[in-house]
Amino acid sequence: MNDVETETFLRFDNVKKSYDQKNLVVKGFDMQVKEGEFITLLGPSGSGKTTVLMMLAGFESVTSGDIVIRGKSINKTAPNKRNIGMVFQNYALFPHMSVAENLAYPLSVRKMPKAKIKERVAHYLSLVELSEFGNRRPGQLSGGQKQRVALARAMIFEPMLILMDEPLGALDKNLREQMQFEITRLHKKLGFTVIYVTHDQTEALSMSSRIAVFNDGVVQQCAPPSELYERPINAFVADFIGENNFIPGKITSVRDGKATVHTDGGDVVTQVSEGLPASGSCRVSIRPEKLFIHPTTHAHDNALKVRFTTRIYVGDFIRYYFALPDGTDIIVKVLNDLSAPEFEEGEEAQLLWLATDCIAFA
Amino acid sequence: MTSAAQALRTQRNKALPIGGDTHDIMTNSINTLNKEDAANAAREVRKRRLQAFLFVVPLLVFLVFAFVAPITTMLYRSIHNPTVANLVPDTLILLEDWSGEGMPDDSVLLQFAADMKRMANDRTSGQLADEINRALPGMSSVTKSTARALRRVEDEDIAANGATILLEANKRWAEAATWRAIRDAGPIYTSSYYLTAVDLERDRDGGIVQRDTQIYVKLYTKTLKMAVIITVLTMVLGYPLAFFMAHASSALANFLMVFVLLPFWTSLLVRTTSWIALLQAGGVVNSTLMWLGVTDEPIELLYNEFSTILAMTHILLPFMVLPLYAVMRGIDNSYMRAAISMGSSPLAAWYRIYLPMSLPGLSAGALLVFIISIGYYITPALVGGTDGQMISNIIAFHMQVSNNWELAAALGSLLLVLIVLLYWLFDRFVGTDNLKLG
Structure with missing residues (x-):
């Protein structure tokens, strides 16, 4: 236990928050963050993730529980004494100051000598590849450039922690991908710890060391991206992260961590989620890209009889819509190559997949 | 390379110069207008201009009759006396x-x-x-x-x-x-009214000398002083209120806004009269003070500079709060938060970040209040007594009582010049593009 304690950089201890003295917005949040980790708080809007970030930054008080950095509670520390950098969705660059003045602000607040400030500002401008832009006003920059300035400004005073509140929410898709890459690059290069809030799951999956999925004020699962995607702990996570098909059925037997489930399209063997009962109804979750349409060369041990509804041409892949006899929609993603089959409407088809690729949830 | 591909390439190479020429011709004919196009485009522009003009015609006519003409008449009258x-x-x-x-x-x-x-x-x-x-x-x-x-x-x-x-x-x-x-x-044309308006006159030899009685310069100075005091007071009272409202929930902000606008919805006379009821010798304030034993006899609160400034601050406060509120509403919380997260104390963050960002509202409010109070008439007339009179009261006096319209016109013109001058100074040092009125 002691080892964990020394390694833990930031710890949330049963943190709760209520705004109206009646309802909890954050209901007992626990998390341990190691130095240098990139943690993403992911969840639908109103799930409490931003509130957690604001409590960490000190702009919202903690109703109960403890936020601990390096073994010291910061609940009572004023926000300007926490030494936490922050990046906002609207960038929050000071419009009446030039880019260089914006970067110099946290340093001048710390009474750093002028020459040193100049040097540091130049260094960080080159770090975000904006060396030429020091004299511009924020209003003269594009969205991506603004966000890079905001990033540099949050890093320049070398805070122990950088918080990002949906920093890429205002950018278009291409820029967003560029900036994701940029943030990851800087994070790897400088090694700071990041707490990142977003509702965009692709962003979360591609950047984070660990993701905490929020819903309704509670963390549903906190795990590395691949684990979150492959082994969701419950139906909410399975549904929220990526696309998923849910096939309703009845559990007929559970043995050695595998369950046999009777569905409308035939019996299937699935992996078992925690706390799944030995009998009763359940939902089998399976990703659209893990399903294959008969005939296929891929390995498989489950088969399901379905009817073809329609297919949508997306470009790099094709989405097939099938329906179970009871009406449940099943989506299949097929790479757009010569093997993508054609169907008549209402034609019968068979879907195949591996038992290790699906999980049954209660 | 196969022979077919080779053949295709040579063909393409041959075709290239021709293709290039066609391209040049194409862009030329695309980028320039022919005669008919040009006429159409010009007609379009003319039509849009005419439409724009028609939109402002009613206001233009109104302004000429209600603003330009009277002011020109006033300016003319101040130097023209053919009686x-x-x-x-x-x-x-x-x-x-x-x-x-x-x-x-x-x-x-x-x-x-x-x-x-x-x-x-x-x-x-x-x-x-x-x-x-x-x-x-x-x-x-x-x-x-x-x-x-x-x-x-x-x-x-x-x-x-x-x-x-x-x-x-x-x-x-x-x-x-x-x-x-x-x-x-x-x-018929004389500068004597302007000289009188700045307390000067011509002596027997036509030289310009000071008049024996100094009235108007003193009055202008006092008017400016009072306007400055009122502006500062509305700033001091309005800024924190606007700040609070801008960051309160919209329900609370709307509720408070009603109180800010309340003075707008009640008649000016009612508001001013209520100040009389409050401040007069037997009024609410004095009786409370006497009941508390603070003073034995009523304090002179009414009919002086104090009451004028007090009542005018009350009346002009919305002009300060509204532009301030509008500007502050547009300043996101995140600016202050960003500054604070970077280690700035809240007060320093306010001074270096929030204040400059709210300056357009502050200067717009200040300009509004200042200019309105410089020419204010009704409140000083009602609660000002002799001590609290402002320049507009003297102008009214010359128009209604002493029947010296020429002098009133000269005084009014000087007031106009003063305001234009102050506006110019403001533009010089603060910049009108920094104004935000809503």
């Missing part, structure tokens, strides 16, 4: 030869006596009496009584010994000062 020149034109011509020392010639007196008789019969002698009286106090009654005396005298008598009759009617006609006053009131 005396119209009443006694011949006397004025004869007076041109007079040196200004000793008595003028008898011919002048004769002509003046004849003019007086005509004016007495036309009932226009009163106008002349007013004009001379302005330069030389006491001349009003002298002129009027003389006119009465001359009305019954026969024309032949006046022609024969008009001078004697005039001097018998009142001995002030024997003074050179009287004739100088008439002569100096003669010119």
